[in-house]
Amino acid sequence: MxxxxxxxxxxxxxxxxxxxxxxxxxxxxxxxxxxxxxxxxxxxxxxxxxxxxxxxxxxxxxxxxxxxxxxxxxRGVVFQRYSVFPHLTVLGNVLLGRELTRSPRLARLFGAERKAALEDAREMLAQVGLSRSEDKYPAQLSGGMQQRLALAQALLMKxxxxxxxxxxxxxxxxxxxxxxxxxxxxxxxxxxxxxxxxxxxxxxxxxxxxxxxxxxxxxxxxxxxxxxxxxxxxxxxxxxxxxxxxxxxxxxxxxxxxxxx
Ligand SMILES: Nc1ncnc2c1ncn2[C@@H]1O[C@H](COP(=O)(O)OP(=O)(O)OP(=O)(O)O)[C@@H](O)[C@H]1O
Ligand SMILES: [Mg+2]
Structure with missing residues (x-):
């Protein structure tokens, strides 16, 4: 609800x-x-x-x-621009929210937790059509791709x-x-x-x-x-x-x- x-x-x-x-x-x-x-x-x-x-x-x-x-x-949010972090890859951007909520101090996940987060992130990237770009940085993406990335980032947190x-x-x-x-x-x-x-x-x-x-x-x-x-x-x-x-x-x-x- x-x-x-x-x-x-x-x-x-x-x-x-x-x-x-x-x-x-x-x-x-x-x-x-x-x-x-x-x-x-x-x-x-x-x-x-x-x-x-x-x-x-x-x-x-x-x-x-x-x-x-x-x-x-x-509550997830996507702005007109600048929703994504330029120094993180596509995959890193999508993972970040999960890393910050599960591990606020280190912002890193390990073992089974990291595996599950990676799986979810890759599934989300597939949903928005960015599977082949997971290692790219936002500057290497078109505007439409960046906004799809921002959507994936927001949606991963359900x-x-x-x-x-x-x-x-x-x-x-x-x-x-x-x-x-x-x-x-x-x-x-x-x-x-x-x-x-x-x-x-x-x-x-x-x-x-x-x-x-x-x-x-x-x-x-x-x-x-x-x-x-x-x-x-x-x-x-x-x-x-x-x-x-x-x-x-x-x-x-x-x-x-x-x-x-
Ligand atoms: N933090 C703030 N401090 C003072 N005034 C603010 C603040 N945030 C917004 N305002 C004022 O509130 C009014 C509404 O701003 P807002 O950004 O919500 O409009 P908007 O409908 O989103 O406009 P736009 O379509 O141009 O994006 C403006 O006059 C703005 O100057
Ligand atoms: Mg506005």
Whole structure:
């Protein structure tokens, strides 16, 4: 289970109200796409779900319990860039999370534990199509490969919630389409709830089971600090798209993005 309840959450930085009265229930295994203008607080919202930031008011519950105050292995994250460590190989990057949680001081595993971790890491790399690149360094990979590596790294920890902040924003359109197919398959095969920020409406409507828009109700320059953004639209995709449905991995079944959001 990995249901999220965001209950009347506010986030302020000093005098600036970034988000106000945000409430949303995200069901277990949903795929939520978060859209909204630049600067409206999408990354801030994701960082609160990750535990990097605390709400000023309100609360966030995961499966009915308050969200742990620190980021933990139950929440994975992939950013637009720089999610992977440049000095580690592909395999080393995927292994690192496991090494750090099992052996926080040495960040090394031995014997049967290392063997099991290697097996899991290689299986994950196969899932994202990077088996032949395990000895390469991130600088030797294309942008699409780096983002697939970041996904593998996050997924190896089997997060209950996967947070994606414009993960495919820097990729060119052809590679994006391929990674969308992959992303659907990963959501389909791994039991997790996904919250993804994107600027791309088509991406939102192609991938998500629900599209949520953040906006400021008042946007005059002199009001910018005093009013935050909140959820202004919450659109379920119809017919309902659920994790585990075989049709999810057939991109030809997805219609074009609705206009006018
Ligand atoms: N640590 C911080 N301290 C002070 N202000 C911050 C901090 N983090 C974010 N902000 C402010 O909060 C507002 C929202 O920022 P945020 O990065 O969440 O927007 P966003 O919706 O992700 O934008 P974009 O689409 O451009 O990525 C901005 O005005 C930003 O300056
Ligand atoms: Mg952002």
């Amino acid at each position: 990995s249901a999220l309840k965001i209950d009347n959450v506010w986030k302020e930085y000093g005098d600036q109200i970034v988000l106000e009265s945000v409430s949303i229930d995200i069901e277990d295994r949903a795929f939520v796409a978060l859209v909204g203008p630049s600067g409206c607080g999408k990354t801030t919202f994701l960082r609160m779900l990750l535990g990097q930031e605390r709400p000023t008011r309100g609360q966030i519950l995961i499966d009915g319990a308050p969200l742990p105050p620190e980021p933990g292995p139950d 997060p209950k919630v996967l947070l994606l902040d414009e993960p495919f924003g820097a990729l060119d359109p052809g590679i994006r389409a391929d990674i969308h197919v992959l992303m659907k398959r990963l959501w389909h095969e791994n039991p997790m709830t996904v919250v993804m920020v994107t600027h791309d409406m088509r991406e939102a409507f192609t991938l998500a089971s629900r599209v949520v828009a953040f906006e400021r109700s008042r946007d005059r320059p002199e009001e910018k600090l005093r009013y935050g953004a909140t959820i202004t639209r919450d659109i379920p995709i119809w017919p309902p798209r659920r994790a585990g449905q075989a049709s999810l991995i057939r991109p030809d079944r997805d219609g074009p993005a609705p206009k006018g959001l």
